[in-house]
Amino acid sequence: MLLIKISLTWYGIFVMNSGIAFDIPGRPVAKSNNYQIIRIKGFTKIVPTKDVKQYQQTVAESCPKFPTYEEKLCVLITWHRGDKRRKDLDNIAKAIKDGITDAQLWSDDSQVVQLFLQSVSDVKGAENEWVRVHILPMINELCISNAPCVPNVLDLDS
Numbered sequence: 236m237l238l239i240k241i242s243l244t245w246y247g248i249f250v251m252n253s254g255i256a257f258d259i260p261g262r263p264v265a266k267s268n269n270y271q272i273i274r275i276k277g278f279t280k281i282v283p284t285k286d287v288k289q290y291q292q293t294v295a296e297s298c299p300k301f302p303t304y305e306e307k308l309c310v311l312i313t314w315h316r317g318d319k320r321r322k323d324l325d326n327i328a329k330a331i332k333d334g335i336t337d338a339q340l341w342s343d344d345s346q347v348v349q350l351f352l353q354s355v356s357d358v359k360g361a362e363n364e365w366v367r368v369h370i371l372p373m374i375n376e377l378c379i380s381n382a383p384c385v386p387n388v389l390d391l392d393s
Contacts, residue, residue, distance in 0.1 A: 254371035259334075261298045262364040263314060264290035265326030266333065289329055294334025304341040307373040309349040317361045318355055325353040331368065340370070348373060 237306050273280045283291075310333055314324065332344040341347075359362060 248270040254369060255299055255301060256367060256369045257297055259294050259331070259366040259368065261290075261293060262317075262361055263327040263366050264330055265323070266330035275306055290330050292336060294331055295338035298335055298338035298340045300342060303339050304346065304370070304372065306346070308341060308346050308350045309351075309373055310347050310370040311351045311353070311371075311372045313364050313367045313369075314354045315358050315367070316356045317358045317364045319356050322340075322354070324354055327354055327366075331366065335368070335370075 266283060266287050273282060310332075312324075312328060315321075328350060332347065333368065335341060336344050
């Protein structure tokens with residue numbers, strides 16, 4: 236294993252070698268297809284639905300209270316699913332990244348220069364679904380652990 240996870244765990248937050256991991260309870264909500272159109276005084280405004288706003292708040296509340304990252308970041312999002320229905324992974328990333336931005340864990344989600352998404356059908360029932368997010372600082376286009384930030388190289392969940 237190239238990334239060493241320190242054996243310090245509290246409140247579902249894992250401190251890793253210069254990076255962090257945390258868990259978000261519940262089924263993720265896709266932001267890209269959950270908008271509503273509102274007309275105000277002749278102007279059309281497109282806003283996220285209540286479900287998206289609630290999920291972003293859940294993400295923000297799940298984020299650890301760490302100093303704000305200012306550097307480029309590598310992020311791995313793993314969705315632990317309870318069913319095998321077809322879902323687009325890329326649709327859940329935006330709501331998660333916006334929730335992390337709301338929690339001020341990073342200054343702006345444009346700092347994420349590598350984003351990896353994976354889905355694992357390993358839980359029973361939609362009510363048991365959850366998401367794990369790994370955030371690692373980048374140095375010279377590599378994760379700070381000196382290993383390329385790719386999920387098949389880093390065994391982050393073991």
